[in-house]
Amino acid sequence: MRNAALVLFVCFLGGCDARIERFQPNEVFSLSLAKARSTPTELAGKDASRVAQELYGTPDEPLWPESPAAESVLADKQNLFRSSGPVSSEKDGTHLGLFREHCVTCHALEGSGAGPASVFQNPYPRDFRHGVFKWKSTERGQKPTRKDIRELLGKGIPGTAMPSFALLTPEDLDALVDYVVFLSTRGEVERRMTAAAIDELDYGESSPGGELTLNSRNETEGGEVVQEVLDRVHSDWADAGKLEVKVPPFAELAGEDLAASVDRGKAFFHGQIANCSGCHGPAGDGSMPTLDYDDWTKEYTTRIGLTPGDREAMKPFRDAGALRPRTIAPRTLQDGVFHGGGDSASLYRRITQGIAGTPMPAVEVVSEPNGKGLTVDEIWDLVRYVKQLSTLQ
Ligand code: HEC
Ligand code: HEC
Incomplete structure (x- = not known):
């Protein structure tokens, strides 16, 4: 139908x-x-x-x-x-x-x-x-x-x-x-x-x-x-x-091990290196206001010095077929809806690559903790934290 x-x-x-x-x-x-x-x-x-x-x-x-x-x-x-x-x-x-x-x-x-x-x-x-x-x-x-x-x-x-x-x-x-x-x-x-x-x-x-x-x-x-x-x-x-991004093996944890990993993940979520909370909000509920746009929109707005809200400036672009500029909100991570997959491997790729065409940045994978990136184990801590954010509701 x-x-x-x-x-x-x-x-x-x-x-x-x-x-x-x-x-x-x-x-x-x-x-x-x-x-x-x-x-x-x-x-x-x-x-x-x-x-x-x-x-x-x-x-x-x-x-x-x-x-x-x-x-x-x-x-x-x-x-x-x-x-x-x-x-x-x-x-x-x-x-x-x-x-x-x-x-x-x-x-x-x-x-x-x-x-x-x-x-x-x-x-x-x-x-x-x-x-x-x-x-x-x-x-x-x-x-x-x-x-x-x-x-x-x-x-x-x-x-x-x-x-x-x-x-x-x-x-x-x-x-x-x-x-x-x-x-x-x-x-x-x-x-x-x-x-x-x-x-x-x-x-x-x-x-x-x-x-x-x-x-x-x-x-x-x-x-x-x-x-x-x-x-x-x-x-x-x-x-x-x-x-293709090589995704290292993921260990399913339970009990205290899982709780400890989630706790470490939470600290990274709020920490200076990943600073996920800076966009997704301290509770990961997407409550932070945003004025950012995706790359498709930026090309005919901010990157060429135009204000997306300026109707006059947008008119020639809209007449040529451009869609009305809309901000891109960092999403809530609490509802369990993942556009690109909520499995561990997909989340690992999202975190280590960011999301192309959007403001979501990549976290660098490092072999030893060095204050600039996260190790594979630390990224898995973060993945476990993100996963359980959506099971809290
Ligand atoms: C600069 C802002 C910014 C930062 C910092 C940021 N994100 Fe995002 N994130 C976004 C935006 C914007 C989206 C929405 C992308 C889309 O749907 O096109 C997003 C989407 C996501 C998604 C959804 C993916 C999916 O499949 O639906 C996850 C998970 C995520 N972010 C996790 C994280 C984690 C974990 C961190 C910290 C390592 C982080 N983000 C840091 C802006 C950010
Ligand atoms: C009802 C509207 C709708 C229809 C019908 C639709 N799409 Fe989409 N498609 C979307 C939206 C919205 C997005 C962007 C989602 C996002 O940014 O996460 C999208 C994104 C995509 C992407 C990009 C994925 C990526 O990784 O960036 C591809 C490829 C795609 N669609 C292919 C198709 C094909 C092929 C068809 C027909 C078989 C189709 N779509 C039908 C709405 C639609």
């Missing part, structure tokens, strides 16, 4: 069998860049969008460009075909148009996270185009693995609007994983090409022309810059599996 309602909603917007000729250019990024670099970026943005289309195709006919790393990033091009395009079924029952059927109302066609249903959500749906993901097994600055995204689709993100898709077939889920990788890669390449056009190819008031124009053929300087961007983003995805 719910899916039927979603499809109807999308049909209403675009017509279910409507063809969609192109991905929307990333105008919010172009505008932020114009402000950050004090230079016009319209031409750079336009050319980046054109080249992104040559490389990655359209919402109905996606392409996967060549790069040394590209083959190992995307498991199956048939999956791209099945996830893209309008919603339909083939005679044998194979579903097509999976992304438009299940994800587009929130994540939007181009994966900007500004779909029609996003407006009332907190946190907002992910903008895949930054290439930044929160809930993963890899190091903070790295891409998630395919397995991370696959598991996330199975579980959803508890405590957010992102539902579980466990009822889809394994084949459909695999296809959607590839499509997330596709949208993220396409969107990040578009962003990086726009920036490279300004920084390396002298785009500005006018287009540099000739050899320096962004293009999808390797022979010119503009083509080489594009290929470099492409190779960089594709190899970041290809390397993700090598950069």
